[in-house]
Amino acid sequence: MNNQLEQVLKKQQEQQKSPSEGEIEQVVQLVGFMVGEEEFAVPILGIQEIIKPIEYTRTPKTPPYVLGVFNLRGSVLPLIDLRMKFGLSKSKENEDTRYMVIKHNDEVAGFVIDRLTQATRIKESAIDPAPETLDDEHNFIYGVGKQKDKLISILNVEALLKRDF
């Protein structure tokens, strides 16, 4: 009885193991989006949810890219305009605009993006570290993902959620 069970368990384990072992490379799932003219991506595990724009309340005494706070089902979350954070002009809200709610540990915040593009899977090996010439100001780039026809800047979720004022 016990033996049988063990065998079954063993088999299961092997089955679970084999695909990941066969695929030596780790795959990262990313959600791509546009900010201004450029495409960025965030690991899908860093995203809590993506919502359509809702009303927010301005917070005084904060940098301009902190638009304010909004109510997500009872939690008050900060809303950050990624365009302004990246030095572009303020986002114009249109029907493609989304709030991307990003979570890292207990930190949660909403980020305004211009448009969602697509979810992609990319091999870890296809991600290069961010170019060294980028200074501290841009340290929220985790790496650059190479795809067939384009490059995607992958954002560092932790750095995005770090208060820098």
Next chain:
Amino acid sequence: MDEFQEILEDFLVEAFEMIEQLDNDLIELENSPNDLDLLNRIFRVAHTIKGSSSFLNFDVLTHLTHHMEDVLNKARRGELSITPEIMDVVLESTDKMKALLEHIKETGSDEGAIDVAPTVKRLEAIFGGEEPAVEEGSQAAEPEPEPEVEEKELSEMSEEEVEAEIERLLAQRQEEDRKRREAKKAAEAAGTEVEQSGEKELSEMSEEEVEAEIERLLAQRQEEDRKRREAKKAKQEKEAAQTAAKEQKSGAPKPQKQQEPKPAPKERKTTVEQTIRVDVKRLDDLMNLIGELVLGKNRLLKIYDDVEERYEGEQFLEELNQVVSSVSLVTTDLQIAVMKTRMLPIGKVFNKFPRMVRDLSRELHKEIELVISGEETELDKSIVEEIGDPLVHIIRNSCDHGIELPEERVAKGKPAKGTVQLKAYNEGNHIIIEIVDDGKGLDPDMLKMKAVEKGLISEKEADQMSDKEAYMLIFKPGFSTAAQVTNVSGRGVGMDVVRSNIEKLNGIIEIDSEVGKGTTLKLKIPLTLAIIQSLLVSVQEEYYAIPLASVLETVRITPDEIQSVEGRSVLRLRDEVLSLVHLADLFDVERVFSMGEHAYVVIIGIAETKIGLIVDSLIGQEEVVIKSLGEYLKGIEGIAGATIRGDGRVTLIVDVGALMDMAKSVKSSMQNLEDNVQKGEKSSPEDYNILVVDDSKTDRSIMKRALEPLGVTITEATNGVEALNIMKDGSKSFDAALIDIEMPRMDGYTLASEIRKFNKFKMVPLIAVTSRTSRSDRMRGVEVGMTEYITKPYTPEYLMNVVARNINLNVPEYTS
């Protein structure tokens, strides 16, 4: 291992709860040393902890509790009367026990940290029938006698005694089994898988196995004996107590046999079923969800109102009404119920004070009785946690500075024993905690003198001070009235910490005192930190909540009542001159609307300072639930938190203290309003932007075509709301707007009056284009701020000319 960990955690929780009770029982015991019930209860605590700790192999703890148990057992049987000296030792061992448990909690082991030997020696001495040496203040003096051995060793026991010992061990083992079963049950209920325990339960064992188990237990017992022998050897340097030890040998085994732990577990079982431990985080989550439910309910109510209007008298309305009201009732009840789960009786804090006062009175050589009432009054958990420290300071102060020495009291005709009362009761949304002593009271003149001496206030201030204000001086940092610094209080810190702690809880302190009669300190604290009463105000389009506790009054003023002194705005209010600051300046609110005829001043104050806060309007009083802004936005200057209002919007709660600091450095920007209205240079006709608002596409294209020759840029909007949004958006600054009157969602009149509310649109020409021709329509157009009024039908040239005139553009020559 996991199972062990679980048992250990259960043990710790249980042990800490019992010790809390133990402290109080012990104090009570001192007053009524012959209360058998009390003694039994105390004995059981020591016994239970001993039993569990020996099972968990905490040798040091077992050793200590074992000796406590011996002493208590003797007292229980009336062979020992509890004197204050004995009580000191018992309390000391309770402290050691606590320290050991703390140590176990942190490290998982009880070894190495705390030396229990001196305490054990003293306990042994008492057990041996000696009074411990009267201590001088500190615990430096250790009693010399050190009798030993409370349990006979196996090797020295007679046949019957071994029998009895086996029985005792088996009983203990059964008790352990029972506990393990309980722990397992609890674990299974929690859904965790329980590993099969290596030890079988007694009830499941065969004859031989029981035999084996007895063997095992005896071996364990021998091992314990061996250890104890070693410990004894280490201590047996003085031979003086040998005889005492002999006596004990015959007396010891008896209590061992008697201590069947049956009554205690039975009692515990009932309490286990009545309470359940829940992570506070879960309650918070629950509270959040209920907040959402409340929002949903509010929306439902609003929709019901709309529906009621539209379908008046229909059959289904009645049913809907019933559903809506029952949902709203249940939601409210649910909200209250969950809030109640966060409430704890303040007795949790009060419990530690009897012991503290007792220790203090012995240390200070005073006689003090602490009378507690209202310990069942409930408070939010977070407040219960915060209130402890301030109360410790206050009570210490009352004992040290308030209550006089017995001789002094008798000389004054008071009873030698002083009384400190600790009362708690509800008053509206607040809880009041009163600390009343019948000591020497506060002398306002002496307080003032002292404060002047220390440079805390000037002589002039002192003269003007009322008695009440003088009492409040004791809360100033650096103020201490005790001429001599004692061990207990008067280090110059403390009372100011009390005040800041209470203020942190949004609480208020009041002092009343009479020289020679005593002092009363009254703390008024909101029931929960999570919900406060607030005054909602608006500035331009933004809303802010001001905690009502800091609002002194509100006044309506006209702009010309604001005077300027040295570049600062002030308001003369009755006899006072109040400095004013506009909330919009503090929070950099964009002034899109001009100030109306009236403004409101909210006078806010903390302690003695107050300022006037100018706001555009007062919305009203509202109970708000405070939510944190989270790590990212933590500590924004002037903002204490946020709340979610009925409509789902977030409203910020201002931090009055910080606001008052900010006000010092802010200058009013009222005067230089007009400066920032700049006009971009216009070089060609395309630079002119015209907004065309009409719901009919045909009408819009007619207007567009008419304006084509001008070459201006045209933006279209299909209704008033859209038009207003486009203008507010600010991406284009419009030089004129053509507005139809009849439009869905927002008509032309409303649009015009809305536009005129904005400062920056004051001068924009608004041209009504409509088929309404009556005089009253025209009048109305003028009233709401229309610049021109064109009636349909019109010729394209006429429209073009009117527009061109309004934006100062030359009409191009006609080349047809």
